[in-house]
Amino acid sequence: MASNKPVRGIEVECRGMTKYGRSPWLDTVSKARVSAYPRQRGAQQTSVVIVGGGLTGCATAYAFAASGVNVVLLEAGQLGRGSTGAATGWVGGDPGPAFVDVEKALGRTAAKQVFQLWRRAALDCAALIRRLDIKCGLAPRGTAIVATTPEQAVRLKRDQKARRDAGLDAPLLTARVVKNELGLDAAAAIRENAGAVLDPYRACLGLAGAAADRGATIFEASAVRQIKFGRRKADVITAGGSIRANRVIVATGLPTPLFKSLARHFWFRTAYLAMTERVPARIRQQLGHRAAVVRDLAAPPHVVRWVGDEYLLVAGADALSPPARQRDRIVVQRTGQLMYELSTLYPDISGILPEYGWEAPYARTSDGLPYIGPHRNFPHHLFAFGDSSHGVAGAYAASRMLLRHHLEELEPADRHFSFTRHGG
Ligand SMILES: Cc1cc2nc3c(=O)[nH]c(=O)nc-3n(C[C@H](O)[C@H](O)[C@H](O)COP(=O)(O)OP(=O)(O)OC[C@H]3O[C@@H](n4cnc5c(N)ncnc54)[C@H](O)[C@@H]3O)c2cc1C
Numbered sequence: 001m002a003s004n005k006p007v008r009g010i011e012v013e014c015r016g017m018t019k020y021g022r023s024p025w026l027d028t029v030s031k032a033r034v035s036a037y038p039r040q041r042g043a044q045q046t047s048v049v050i051v052g053g054g055l056t057g058c059a060t061a062y063a064f065a066a067s068g069v070n071v072v073l074l075e076a077g078q079l080g081r082g083s084t085g086a087a088t089g090w091v092g093g094d095p096g097p098a099f100v101d102v103e104k105a106l107g108r109t110a111a112k113q114v115f116q117l118w119r120r121a122a123l124d125c126a127a128l129i130r131r132l133d134i135k136c137g138l139a140p141r142g143t144a145i146v147a148t149t150p151e152q153a154v155r156l157k158r159d160q161k162a163r164r165d166a167g168l169d170a171p172l173l174t175a176r177v178v179k180n181e182l183g184l185d186a187a188a189a190i191r192e193n194a195g196a197v198l199d200p201y202r203a204c205l206g207l208a209g210a211a212a213d214r215g216a217t218i219f220e221a222s223a224v225r226q227i228k229f230g231r232r233k234a235d236v237i238t239a240g241g242s243i244r245a246n247r248v249i250v251a252t253g254l255p256t257p258l259f260k261s262l263a264r265h266f267w268f269r270t271a272y273l274a275m276t277e278r279v280p281a282r283i284r285q286q287l288g289h290r291a292a293v294v295r296d297l298a299a300p301p302h303v304v305r306w307v308g309d310e311y312l313l314v315a316g317a318d319a320l321s322p323p324a325r326q327r328d329r330i331v332v333q334r335t336g337q338l339m340y341e342l343s344t345l346y347p348d349i350s351g352i353l354p355e356y357g358w359e360a361p362y363a364r365t366s367d368g369l370p371y372i373g374p375h376r377n378f379p380h381h382l383f384a385f386g387d388s389s390h391g392v393a394g395a396y397a398a399s400r401m402l403l404r405h406h407l408e409e410l411e412p413a414d415r416h417f418s419f420t421r422h423g424g
Contacts, residue, residue, distance in 0.1 A: 018354045020331050024275055025201035026085045040222035041240040046072045049236045049245040051224045054084035055204045055395035056384045057251035061211035063399040071216045076223035080204035083253050086360035088303050088315045090293050092391030093122040093194030097368030100162045105367040112166045113413035122194040125396035134206030142193040144292045146186040152297040153187035160190050183288030197305055234380045250383045254363035266363035272317040272334035275356045278310050286348045303390050314342045321361055331359050364388045372401045372417040
């Protein structure tokens with residue numbers, strides 16, 4: 001426990017006590033890596049204002065700036081310290097809900113397009129981060145969607161068959177292969193190869209830096225207080241000034257009080273995450289190759305990944321967001337619960353303590369897919385709300401879709417993420 005072992009190039013200080021309420025990404029970044037951006041002041045004009053400097057906002061600022069669009073990003077606090085700084089850092093090739101559920105909601109062709117878009121986003125996201133040379137511990141990692149109970153195995157096989165019937169590649173792993181490769185006792189698994197892992201906070205800062213290099217203007221400590229819109233333009237008001245724009249992109253993850261009327265589309269939930277102390281080499285050897293991110297079919301699901309090959313991170317235990325006064329107590333309780341649930345997946349880690357326990361609020365939609373695009377009540381706006389995939393690919397997928405909306409170059413799959421996809 002008392003080691004200062006580097007995790008993917010960053011120092012983790014181990015004090016023998018669990019650190020609650022903060023993620024290792026935020027806790028371990030050195031100040032020298034965090035650029036400070038100024039506050040917005042005065043009256044300005046631009047083509048596009050992005051509200052929110054998490055992964056979605058920063059990836060979108062990069063996409064727009066790289067396409068030659070004048071863009072200003074406004075972040076209320078510091079970049080990447082919202083749900084991005086609390087995320088798992090998993091670039092998953094799946095949008096979250098089971099294929100059969102998306103097929104039931106939208107039909108087979110649409111479901112196939114959604115899954116293909118997400119897989120491509122996972123591959124392109126990793127390729128972009130590599131090309132921009134963003135130092136965020138990016139490493140390719142497939143995903144294994146595992147069934148740990150007979151009931152889950154029935155659902156997994158049904159989902160795998162539906163994917164194959166739709167023409168999607170979805171290899172099924174037997175219990176033996178799962179045991180060898182992942183050290184898990186599971187009935188079966190679907191293998192997905194498009195993914196990767198990274199530090200989501202550093203990825204976000206890197207994308208912001210790349211966007212700024214290409215001409216995006218970034219402001220921190222510049223909360224948007226009001227957005228007024230007329231027939232042709234929108235005015236985005238901050239404490240220090242205002243920006244007149246042709247387009248406003250709202251990338252706040254979930255509808256904030258600025259968009260109260262959209263809250264009815266969402267359930268406000270909180271996921272919990274825990275990362276272990278360093279797992280001793282002797283135990284790591286018993287846990288297979290550790291070569292994939294594991295997602296199970298429990299309700300709510302768990303996502304388990306290795307960080308730096310020596311620390312296990314588990315996310316899950318999602319529930320409706322608790323009142324603020326209960327949050328601290330619930331984080332402690334859920335960290336214990338997650339550690340117990342992790343030990344049921346990997347009995348060999350019993351006795352290993354959590355190094356970190358934290359939470360990630362998010363908004364969930366009825367079908368589990370995010371809303372990305374316009375809403376008829378808000379002219380000049382585009383939204384990206386409600387990614388419950390637990391993976392980074394959604395932020396990247398949103399950035400590309402938002403750019404296609406802006407350029408009026410939509411792809412067939414994009415309409416499956418609209419607010420009106422169920423005819424509403
Ligand atoms: C358990 C769990 C794990 C997840 N893991 C991942 C993952 O690994 N990678 C991933 O990409 N996604 C993950 N997600 C999804 C994640 O919630 C988001 O998709 C992702 O982090 C993108 O964040 P964002 O930019 O949309 O939102 P955020 O990171 O929350 O950014 C929104 C920003 O908007 C700012 N803001 C809010 N109001 C205003 C205002 N009025 N004016 C200006 N700024 C404002 C906030 O300060 C904040 O910085 C996970 C979700 C869960 C529940």
